[in-house]
Amino acid sequence: MDKLRIGLVSVSDRASNGIYQDKGIPALEAWLERALITPFVLDKKLIPDEQSLIEQAICELVDESGCQLVLTTGGTGPARRDVTPDATLAIADREMPGFGEQMRQISLHFVPTAILSRQVGVIRKQSLILNLPGQPKSIQETLEGLKDADGNVIVSGIFASVPYCIQLLDGPYIETHEVVVAAFRPKNARRDTKN
Numbered sequence: 001m002d003k004l005r006i007g008l009v010s011v012s013d014r015a016s017n018g019i020y021q022d023k024g025i026p027a028l029e030a031w032l033e034r035a036l037i038t039p040f041v042l043d044k045k046l047i048p049d050e051q052s053l054i055e056q057a058i059c060e061l062v063d064e065s066g067c068q069l070v071l072t073t074g075g076t077g078p079a080r081r082d083v084t085p086d087a088t089l090a091i092a093d094r095e096m097p098g099f100g101e102q103m104r105q106i107s108l109h110f111v112p113t114a115i116l117s118r119q120v121g122v123i124r125k126q127s128l129i130l131n132l133p134g135q136p137k138s139i140q141e142t143l144e145g146l147k148d149a150d151g152n153v154i155v156s157g158i159f160a161s162v163p164y165c166i167q168l169l170d171g172p173y174i175e176t177h178e179v180v181v182a183a184f185r186p187k188n189a190r191r192d193t194k195n
């Protein structure tokens, strides 16, 4: 089985031009380190809000680097230069509408402007590509969901569905730390990996 390879794309005019420091990739990396038991390697790209560059970055990560999962952050809003969802749809083979719908549902628990994100989830070849908003805090919010003070889940984060989706795409078997996000799979898809 191939090793888990994850592509991270931070889309930001100002971070890519050095006007501010990119916090998107470090936030994605820190969350994945905390959440995943399965070892993984990362391919990272910081690019401006240019549709052709976003399409090229995602295609390189999927077609050349062989990433089974690509997470983008930034450029999902309604502003003229927010084109990440447009680029993602342009290179997609199939759309996975549930991811965008669920992220907006989750995000409404954090900010009333959640509906301003046009974020999408798609499949290209055998890779899952997910758009996250640009606010660095939204990375944990959407991937992990909302918990109460005792850590009980109020709304599931979208990452709960990512391992099974990648399994259905014949990718590696991904295990997560349940305290961060419990990966859900139907019983017949579960494997005992302890031996």
Ligand SMILES: Nc1ncnc2c1ncn2[C@@H]1O[C@H](COP(=O)(O)OP(=O)(O)OP(=O)(O)O)[C@@H](O)[C@H]1O
Binding pocket: 010, 011, 012, 013, 014, 015, 020, 021, 022, 023, 024, 025, 049, 073, 074, 075, 076, 077, 079, 082, 133, 134, 135, 136
């Ligand atoms: N990569 C990033 N690093 C740090 N902060 C970010 C980053 N991307 C976005 N932000 C913060 O989140 C806000 C909303 O993100 P959005 O993707 O809409 O950026 P923006 O306003 O289009 O600007 P830019 O593309 O120049 O980051 C930004 O105004 C900024 O405060």
Ligand SMILES: Nc1nc2c(c(=O)[nH]1)N[C@H]1C(S)=C(S)[C@@H](COP(=O)(O)O)O[C@H]1N2
Binding pocket: 073, 074, 075, 076, 077, 078, 082, 106, 107, 110, 111, 113, 114, 115, 116, 117, 118, 132, 133, 134, 135, 137, 138, 139, 141, 142
């Ligand atoms: N979880 C979460 N979702 C969020 C936000 C946030 O802070 N947290 N910000 C919203 C705002 S204010 C905007 S404009 C849209 C699009 O943001 P983007 O252009 O940075 O991708 O995402 C929305 N979704």
